Amino acid sequence: MARYKGPKSKIARRFNEPIFGASKALSKKAYPPGQHGRGRRRKQSEYAIQLMEKQKAKYTYGVLEKQFANLFDKASRKKGITGEVLLQLLESRLDNVVFRLGIAPTRRAARQLVGHKHILVNGEILNIPSYQVKESDVIGVREKSKSLEAITDSLSSNTASKYSWLEFDKSSMSGKFVNIPQREDIPENINEQLIVELYSK
Known part of the structure; x- marks a missing residue:
């Protein structure tokens, strides 16, 4: 059964959110992981911001890349706003x-x-x-x-x-x-529109 097996704290610190549940790492190290985590970060491109949002959604729901792409494809073929339908499929x-x-x-x-x-x-x-x-x-x-x-x-x-x-x-x-939950009821801090924009390129 495929699933993410890598370090959880690093992922939580990358997004500065408790992706995998409560984490002490976020309060102890409130900056991104890596050698330059505390240093200046150059301004992110539009693509980088969209990619980060997709990665955050993937890690939050524990879905791998191919599964996520398949879900997006399914959402895009359903009636309704694609981003909202995607989150509803993940919640279901x-x-x-x-x-x-x-x-x-x-x-x-x-x-x-x-x-x-x-x-x-x-x-x-x-x-x-x-x-x-x-x-x-x-x-x-x-x-x-x-x-x-x-x-x-x-x-x-x-x-x-x-x-x-x-x-x-x-x-x-x-x-x-x-x-099926409505978008306003889903508590996850995810900007689904950025994910739609990423896949629309």
């Missing part, structure tokens, strides 16, 4: 929904839970992190997995109530994907 990925429901503390952890067959979709085991969750789908924890420490610890600080497009029942450890 099973690993992201598991993370948003609070079943896992990070998207990376959610991806692992899905891959190890701990997650059910409409009562069936599904181990494909990129699966596109649909409206009214019910996502839950497999009965045998409900006592897993990683899941119970994460659910103790459940955050699903923060998201208007999700419902979660703590007693059954299952949630419902009520509807």
